[in-house]
Amino acid sequence: MNTACVLVANASRARLYTVPKAKLLNGHCSSLSLLAELEHPESRKMDSELTTDRYGSCTHNSMINGCDPKKHEADNFAREIVHCLEEAANQKKFDEIIVTAPPQFHGMLNSHLNSLRKRVTVDIKKDYTQDNEKQIIDHLRDFL
Numbered sequence: 001m002n003t004a005c006v007l008v009a010n011a012s013r014a015r016l017y018t019v020p021k022a023k024l025l026n027g028h029c030s031s032l033s034l035l036a037e038l039e040h041p042e043s044r045k046m047d048s049e050l051t052t053d054r055y056g057s058c059t060h061n062s063m064i065n066g067c068d069p070k071k072h073e074a075d076n077f078a079r080e081i082v083h084c085l086e087e088a089a090n091q092k093k094f095d096e097i098i099v100t101a102p103p104q105f106h107g108m109l110n111s112h113l114n115s116l117r118k119r120v121t122v123d124i125k126k127d128y129t130q131d132n133e134k135q136i137i138d139h140l141r142d143f144l
Helices: 021-026 060-064 069-090 103-119 133-143
Strands: 003-009 013-020 033-039 096-100 120-124
Touching (some): 003 021, 003 103, 003 133, 013 021, 013 069, 021 133, 069 103, 096 103, 096 133, 103 120, 120 133
Parallel strands (some): 003 096, 096 120
Antiparallel strands (some): 013 033
16 A cells, blocks of 8 residues: 655645555545654744854845845755655655645755655645644645
8 A cells, every 4th residue: 555645844844744545545534644743943033033144154245145044944944854755765654745835845845855756746835734634634635
């Protein structure tokens, strides 16, 4: 039986669940198994709290040259999430991935998925991080 990893993420929070894909498809899924929960509080900080004058970091001047501190932190979190997915994949915890994330963060995740990209079977460009498991399951049914 195929196991799906359901990634529910935005720039500051991510939850990874596993669920038998057949249960999602036949409507007999009543819960998801939490695999990991990640938080990235830096993504919630204001730009002024993230900028610094240290060499190699985003500074006020570098913001003018295209380094957005919030995007930088979101990209760091996307890498962290993908690393967690890679570890779970190496442990054979899932066969496929269902990604749910708001459009901008979804793009950041995709840019780091690399070899995992072929396992993504469903892409949903919505933010479900505030939803409970039942609501997430209901949303997934709309896309399967």
